[in-house]
Amino acid sequence: MEIPLDLARTLAVVIDEGTFDAAARRLRVTPSAVSQRIKALEQQLGRVLVVRSKPVRATDAGAAVVRLARQLALLEHDTLAEFGLDAAPVRPVSLPLAVNADSLATWFLPALARVAERHPVVFDLHRDDQDFTAGLLESGTVMGAVTSQATPVAGCHVRPLGVMRYEAVATPGFAARWALPRGVASDGAEAADVASSSAFAAAPVVEFDRRDDLQRHYLAGRGVDPAGPSRHYVPASSDFAAAVKLGLGWGLLPGFQSFAELAAGDLVRLGGAPVDVPLYWQQWNLRSPLLDAVADALAEEASTALRPPDRRAP
Template sequence: MSLDSQQLVAFAAVIEEGSFDAAARRLVITPSAVSQRVKALEQAVGQVLVRRERPCVTTDAGASLMRLAAQVSTLEREALREMGADGAPIRVAVAVNADSFGTWMGPVLARVPDGVLIDIRIEDQDHSAELLRAGVVMAAVTTEPKPIAGCRSEALGAMRYFGMASPGYVERYLPGGLVEAGIDRVRQAPLIRWDRRDALQDQFLRKLFRRDVTVPEHYVPTTGGNTEALRVGLGWGMMPEQLSRDGLVDVAPGRYLDVPLYWQHWKFESVTLTAITAAVRKAAAVLRGS
C-alpha cells in the first residue's frame, strides 16, 4: 500500500495547526477538502488518526504517520534545494522548556539555517517528550534520558536551580531560610510555580526535608513574570543560575537542584536537523561548564 502525499500533508497540517480550519488556511484549500483528505487517509490505513478535539491531536496510530509526513516533506525540500530548484521553506518544530529558552538556547536561533522556519513549542522539560512521541515536534529538550522510539538522545548537561525570594518575603515567612524556618513555617509560605506541571519546587522540598510538603501556590506562566513575582514578594520559587538574581536572596543557602537535560530528535538523515542539533550541542556547553 502506498500513501497519498496530499493526504499526508493535510493530516500533518491539521495536527500542526490544531484545527481543520487553520490547516485549510495554511494549505489554501477549503476545510471540507482538508477533512476529505484526512478521512481518505484514515480509510486507507484503516485507523483513526486524528482526535477531533480543540486542538486536534494524533491518536497513537497517527503519531508514526506524523513523523513520516514531516520527514518526507523535509527530505523533499532539502533535495530540491540541493538541486538548485525553488522550494518551500522547511519547517522544524522543537519543544523547549521556558528556562532553557530564556537562558542558554538563544544562540541556537542565530544558527538556524537560511530557508528554515523554526517553530518553538514551550513545554515543561518533564513533559516535552510527549510532543515528540505524538509526532508534533522533531526534537525536544527533555529530562528523559532513554531514547524515545525512533529518536536519538544525547546528554546536554544540567541546569542548576536555586530557591530564591525577596528579602522581605524571607523575613515574613521563612526567617533564616527554608531549613532553619522549619517545615511548619514552610507549609504556610506561598511559592510560585510556572504552571500546574511545574514540579521543581516539590523536588527541592523533597531534597531538603526527605518528604512531600504541601504549600500554598501561585501560578505565573512566564519567565519575566515569574522573576518579577519573586522580586515583589509574592512567593518563593526556583530560579536557574543563569538568570539575574539581583534583589533576591537564597532561601536555602548552599543548597541547589540540578536538572539533567537531554536533546532527543528524530532518527533520520536530515541536513537541517543535523545543523540544528549541532547548534544546540554548542549552546549547551554552558550547562557542562565548558
C-alpha cells in the same frame, strides 16, 4: 498498500492548524476538499486518523502518518539543499521542536536564530516541562526536544546538553517576613540561622504550574511536607521570576534569572542544596543536515549557558 504523500501532507497541516477551515486556508483549497482528502486517506488505510474535536487531534494511527509527512518534508528540504535549490524557497521547511520554559526564556532561542540565518527554516515551538517533552517526540508531534530523559525515545538518538542549576531565592523583605533562612546554597551548606521547617511550611511558594515539581523536591530535601505551603501559580518563565523578585513568594530560579539580583542584594539565597536538572537533546534518527545543524547549534549554546554534566562544584 501505499500512503499517498499529498494526503499525508494534508493530514499534517490539519493537525498543525487545529481545524479543517484553518488547514484549507493554508492549503488554499476549500474546507470540503480538505475533509474529502482526509476521508480518502482514512478509507485507504482502514484507520481513523483524526479525532474531530476542537482543536482536532491525531489518533495513534494519524500520528504515525503525520510523522511520515514531516520526515518527508525534512528529507525533501535536505535533498533540495544538496542541489543548491533552497536559496529562495517558496515556503521554508517547518521544524516542530519541544523545549522547557526556562530554556526557552534563556539560552535556547539564540541557537535557533543562528540556524535561521543560514537555512530556510521556520520553527514551531512546543513548550512543556522538561519531564514531558519526550512524550511529544513519541507521538510524532515534534522532531526534536530538550528533555530531562536520558534514555532515547524509540526512533530517536540523544546527546547531553548540560545541567541547569536552580537555587532557592527570595527578596530580603520576604525572607525576613516569613523567618526564612539566608545562606549560600551552591555548596549545600546551611546558614547559621536555619529556619524551622514550620517557616517553609507557612511561607507562600511560587510554582510554574501544577506539574512543576522543583519546589517540591527542594521542600522534601529540607524535611518539609511539599503539600504544606500555599502556592502562587505563574505559568511563564519570565513572569515566574518576576513574581519571586516582586516578593510574592520564594522559588527556585536558574542563575540566568538570579545572578544580577543576588549580586545587587535584591534577592537572597535561602540555603539548602541546589536542584540540578540534567538536560538532553533528543531528535529523530534521520540523516538530516538541517536537523543536525539545529542540534549542533543547541549544543554550542548549551556549552556556555549550562553547567557541564560532570561538574558539581559551584
